[in-house]
Amino acid sequence: MRKALLRAAFRIFVGLLLLSGPGIRAQESHAEQTGTGEAAAHKQHGQEIDAGEIVAHHTSDSHDYVVEIPFLLHKTIHLPVILWTDKGLSIFSSARFKGDNEGKVVVTDDKGNRFVRIHEVIYYADKVKPGEEVSALDFDKRPLDFSFTRNALAILFVFSLLLIVMYYTVRAYRNPKKLPKGIAGFIEPIVLFIRDDVAIPNIGKDKYERFMPYLLTVFFFILFSNLIGLIPFAPFGHNLTGNILITFVLAIFTFILTTINGNKHYWKEIFAPDIPKALWPIMIPIEILSMFTKPFALMVRLFANILAGHTIMISLVALIFIMGTVYVSPVSGLFVIFMSLIEIMVAFIQAYIFTVLSALFIGLAMHEPEEHHAHETAH
Amino acid sequence: MNLTAPESLVFWMTLFFLIFFFLLAKYAWKPILKAVKERERSIEAAVDEAERVKQEMAKLKSDNEKLLQEARAQRDQILKEARELKEQMLQEARAEAEKQRAEELAKTKQILESERQAALKDIHQHVAKLTVEMAEKVLRNQLADKDKQEELIRKNLSELKLN
Numbered sequence: 434m435r436k437a438l439l440r441a442a443f444r445i446f447v448g449l450l451l452l453s454g455p456g457i458r459a460q461e462s463h464a465e466q467t468g469t470g471e472a473a474a475h476k477q478h479g480q481e482i483d484a485g486e487i488v489a490h491h492t493s494d495s496h497d498y499v500v501e502i503p504f505l506l507h508k509t510i511h512l513p514v515i516l517w518t519d520k521g522l523s524i525f526s527s528a529r530f531k532g533d534n535e536g537k538v539v540v541t542d543d544k545g546n547r548f549v550r551i552h553e554v555i556y557y558a559d560k561v562k563p564g565e566e567v568s569a570l571d572f573d574k575r576p577l578d579f580s581f582t583r584n585a586l587a588i589l590f591v592f593s594l595l596l597i598v599m600y601y602t603v604r605a606y607r608n609p610k611k612l613p614k615g616i617a618g619f620i621e622p623i624v625l626f627i628r629d630d631v632a633i634p635n636i637g638k639d640k641y642e643r644f645m646p647y648l649l650t651v652f653f654f655i656l657f658s659n660l661i662g663l664i665p666f667a668p669f670g671h672n673l674t675g676n677i678l679i680t681f682v683l684a685i686f687t688f689i690l691t692t693i694n695g696n697k698h699y700w701k702e703i704f705a706p707d708i709p710k711a712l713w714p715i716m717i718p719i720e721i722l723s724m725f726t727k728p729f730a731l732m733v734r735l736f737a738n739i740l741a742g743h744t745i746m747i748s749l750v751a752l753i754f755i756m757g758t759v760y761v762s763p764v765s766g767l768f769v770i771f772m773s774l775i776e777i778m779v780a781f782i783q784a785y786i787f788t789v790l791s792a793l794f795i796g797l798a799m800h801e802p803e804e805h806h807a808h809e810t811a812h
Numbered sequence: 813m814n815l816t817a818p819e820s821l822v823f824w825m826t827l828f829f830l831i832f833f834f835l836l837a838k839y840a841w842k843p844i845l846k847a848v849k850e851r852e853r854s855i856e857a858a859v860d861e862a863e864r865v866k867q868e869m870a871k872l873k874s875d876n877e878k879l880l881q882e883a884r885a886q887r888d889q890i891l892k893e894a895r896e897l898k899e900q901m902l903q904e905a906r907a908e909a910e911k912q913r914a915e916e917l918a919k920t921k922q923i924l925e926s927e928r929q930a931a932l933k934d935i936h937q938h939v940a941k942l943t944v945e946m947a948e949k950v951l952r953n954q955l956a957d958k959d960k961q962e963e964l965i966r967k968n969l970s971e972l973k974l975n
Contacts, residue, residue, distance in 0.1 A: 584824075596836065600839070603843045606844065628845070653836075676821065683829075
């Protein structure tokens with residue numbers, strides 16, 4: 434049903450885009466463009482704008498954090514740039530790039546390194562020719578970047594919020610015999626749900642307790658990130674779980690837990706499955722591959738779902754400016770409200786799916802096959 | 813999707829995740845799960861207790877029922893015995909009365925018999941006396957005349973056949 438709705442919304446969106454025809458033309462004037470799609474659109478009122486660019490800008494990481502509350506506040510916080518260069522560690526404020534993302538401003542640090550910034554990636558100024566196409570994967574052309582970026586700040590913010598919420602939750606348990614009130618009344622059913630419907634059925638009653646902290650942390654981090662990403666102004670509105678690097682780290686943790694907890698049976702299924710030996714050359718590579726495809730699917734599913742949500746919402750707003758008429762705004766507005774409601778549901782569903790699949794993979798790795806032995810003795 | 817320097821976010825995410833994972837595990841998840849478990853245990857204990865009390869109540873009730881039934885049976889028994897006793901006593905009394913009456917009757921009969929015997933004796937004596945007196949009177953009358961004396965003697969003598 435969700436898919437169908439998404440597809441319908443997407444179709445309408447694409448249809449309208451096609452109608453607008455030449456309206457979607459890239460306008461390379463985003464050097465000074467900051468903030469959400471809405472704000473950017475405001476500035477560009479009456480001009481042709483590139484929805485794709487706005488979406489990309491909003492959903493990707495950045496050295497600058499724009500604190501924006503519509504009509505009240507518009508301020509750019511320049512976060513620190515932390516680089517590991519050929520000559521050692523280099524730390525300076527991203528303000529020194531003066532908002533440049535085209536490689537025009539060259540920053541020289543105290544060790545004599547010269548840097549330029551192109552599309553939020555910092556390169557050695559000497560190794561990039563002007564106008565050259567470069568990507569973040571050209572590691573020989575850029576220093577290692579450990580900058581405390583917008584998303585890093587967002588991670589800290591989400592976890593801090595989670596910690597504060599949990600502090601108030603735990604406080605409600607001073608008298609353990611009383612039913613939880615306030616915020617604990619909201620958190621406890623979720624915790625119980627994770628325990629009774631995610632951990633115990635998938636991992637087993639005797640082993641689940643060890644994994645509860647991990648499952649709960651993952652679930653609440655994803656849920657909080659998803660929900661915070663739906664609030665469109667500072668200090669919220671980050672696209673954390675729609676960033677593949679974040680989901681990559683989460684999936685890696687699940688992968689590590691699965692691998693270190695895999696029992697004899699788990700490894701036997703991979704390297705010596707109970708099938709004719711002639712099939713081993715086919716099966717073993719597939720099994721090894723499946724070790725990695727499981728967390729890979731986890732990573733992509735969460736990332737794609739959240740990114741799609743953000744993309745659709747920004748695109749719906751951008752539609753007003755692409756069409757160039759104010760009469761589209763009620764349509765866009767209604768669609769954004771509609772999508773927001775769906776995205777709230779998606780926020781919970783995706784957090785649940787990631788957690789339940791993590792529990793399932795861990796449970797599968799630790800699964801002891803009882804019926805298998807029975808089968809053998811019957812022979 | 814604009815992939816900026818991947819190592820940056822991976823580094824910060826891993827760092828923050830690990831730090832907050834341990835913080836949350838120690839200060840949030842463990843206390844919450846412990847509290848929930850404790851409460852569940854206390855609820856379970858309370859439910860068990862309630863079940864036990866309920867069973868005890870049922871047992872007590874059935875005991876009461878049994879006692880009541882026993883009492884009722886006993887009452888019935890006592891009533892039955894009393895009725896039997898009454899019956900028996902009545903019967904005995906009746907038998908006694910019958911016996912007494914019979915005795916009384918027998919005594920009366922005896923008295924009556926003896927009275928009658930006495931009366932009869934009296935009458936016999938009286939009649940005998942009267943007869944003797946009468947006979948005396950008749951004899952005196954007949955013996956007053958000498959001829960008649962002699963005739964009588966003769967007559968009697970003729971009647972007497974001396975063998």
